[in-house]
Amino acid sequence: MSQDIPVTGYAILGLLTFGDELTGYEIKRRADMTLRFYWASPAMSQIYSELRRLTDRGLLSADARTEGGRAVTSYAITDAGQAALRAWMDGTPAGFPVLKHTVLLRLLIGHATEPEQTRQMLHDYVAELDRALDDLSEVRDSLRGADRPGEAFRFPSLVADWGLDYFAAETRHAQRALASLDETGVEHPPRPE
Amino acid sequence: MSQDIPVTGYAILGLLTFGDELTGYEIKRRADMTLRFYWASPAMSQIYSELRRLTDRGLLSADARTEGGRAVTSYAITDAGQAALRAWMDGTPAGFPVLKHTVLLRLLIGHATEPEQTRQMLHDYVAELDRALDDLSEVRDSLRGADRPGEAFRFPSLVADWGLDYFAAETRHAQRALASLDETGVEHPPRPE
DNA sequence: TGTGACTATTCCGATTAGGAACACTACTCT
């Protein structure tokens, strides 16, 4: 039956299972809020083309109207959409996460540059992790109050907690790599903290 | 000067900084060996088209010959290639890793299916992590003997150790999520181990 | 009245994914 839908399509269906109906723009915002940390937030162009496909297949219903003089379309998941999502969740092996870890790529070929460059890069990464941790903490806090079993944000909270652990772990890994680089007496200037 | 090269291009240049010259096929194999765990191993088609571009720009030298009746081309990095790689490493901010974590995506919308499905998925993930850990351990072991400062596999070893920590951490995160799912008395059948 | 910030959608080119297809080599099993 229904030809394959890319995972991004299911991600969009998933974002529409929280009981509201959204425009493409709002979906993008919700994706940036929640998905961004562990799923490359899809480009606008992709969201809109995916919305068209999902609507064509009857998995979404489109509510096109005019609001203050301009055309606006918002989308809601249909019963068929719920069923398709469910079928995907239950019937597809989860598959291993795909990672594009520029930092590790560059660490791998660290011999192609000066040690100090590599150290700098790792420090930068730790700083970015710190920022991500802050951002995600905010998201996590915004879910409090409805994060108990059966409540609306139960699963998003589990994911946010996972993400917080994840970033904390990455920080440790980066620091361990830094320590390995240091411990061996490879010369490097003192770093003012 | 040189228009932008995609990161995959630099990854290929990087794989050729270990002092040998390789065919496209061998590069793919090396990528599968090393990059695979933290950088989506590029498709064959991509490797070959990237090799062509890098050669056109003078960053690789191509050695086209006939070997046992069939055409074979192997590639080596040029001085210009070394310089371009170095410039990229030193001049480009590393950027945050991009993750496409299907497991987390599905956990996020766990309310769209039965709790038991979600548990099953997490168990599957833990099993896959176990396998990845085994594979990577093998790679790590194969680097021993030349993994000290200044030696050839110094940086690959750092990366492999990072990867091992990474998978171990993921296992903990998954298990923590499983525990959260369980602790709350959501009904589920006993799981035979 | 203009300037910038936000909402909303469309369009475009390049990169990437994920193979299949093709062809030749080398080994094993019968």
Place this chain on the structure above:
DNA sequence: AGAGTAGTGTTCCTAATCGGAATAGTCACA
């Protein structure tokens, strides 16, 4: 010897995805 199968090496194709520019209207604020 012949068949089958695994491995090496390259090319080609389609769809998915990225990333941002272009367009366009609304709203707030000075």
